[in-house]
Amino acid sequence: MDRILLRFSEENVAEPITSQVILELGIPMRIVTATVNSSGGDILVEVPKVHVQQIVKAFQAKGVVVKFPKLIEVDSDKCIDCGACYALCPVDAISYDKDYSVVFDDKICIGSPCGLCVDACPARAINLVEQQRNSKK
Ligand code: SF4
Ligand code: SF4
Numbered sequence: 001m002d003r004i005l006l007r008f009s010e011e012n013v014a015e016p017i018t019s020q021v022i023l024e025l026g027i028p029m030r031i032v033t034a035t036v037n038s039s040g041g042d043i044l045v046e047v048p049k050v051h052v053q054q055i056v057k058a059f060q061a062k063g064v065v066v067k068f069p070k071l072i073e074v075d076s077d078k079c080i081d082c083g084a085c086y087a088l089c090p091v092d093a094i095s096y097d098k099d100y101s102v103v104f105d106d107k108i109c110i111g112s113p114c115g116l117c118v119d120a121c122p123a124r125a126i127n128l129v130e131q132q133r134n135s136k137k
Helices: 017-025 049-061 084-088 116-120
Strands: 002-008 030-037 040-047 065-067 071-074 094-096 102-104 126-129
Touching: 002 049, 017 049, 040 049, 049 065, 084 094, 084 116, 116 126
Parallel strands: none
Antiparallel strands: 002 040, 002 065, 030 040, 071 126, 094 102
């Protein structure tokens, strides 16, 4: 799956563009997070890699700006389980394991549209990386 960020403007935010594209293409998409108001906003969706170009073109044709957000990569060797990231995560993508080590859930994490934990980490254990877009999963 690929993650794409759909950026809506004040002019097109009131239109049901996301559902139109899903119906027109017949391709399921998972909405990861949405921050939208009457001035516009962003919707982060997860889409099948094999259909990503088709989906991007369909949204662009309707005036939506499409970006590929970066994802986080955690270096567990550097992590000292301090918990500074845990308190900041707006979507509860970070939790504690039974042994009090910190665990990241990449299905929930927003990635570069958020990035709060990256700057907060004192050990520099978290990086934002480009999505791997050459596999077919
Ligand atoms: S990038 Fe944001 S959403 Fe993802 S784990 Fe860090 S704080 Fe949570
Ligand atoms: S802020 Fe960095 S060092 Fe602290 S728990 Fe999170 S990833 Fe580990």
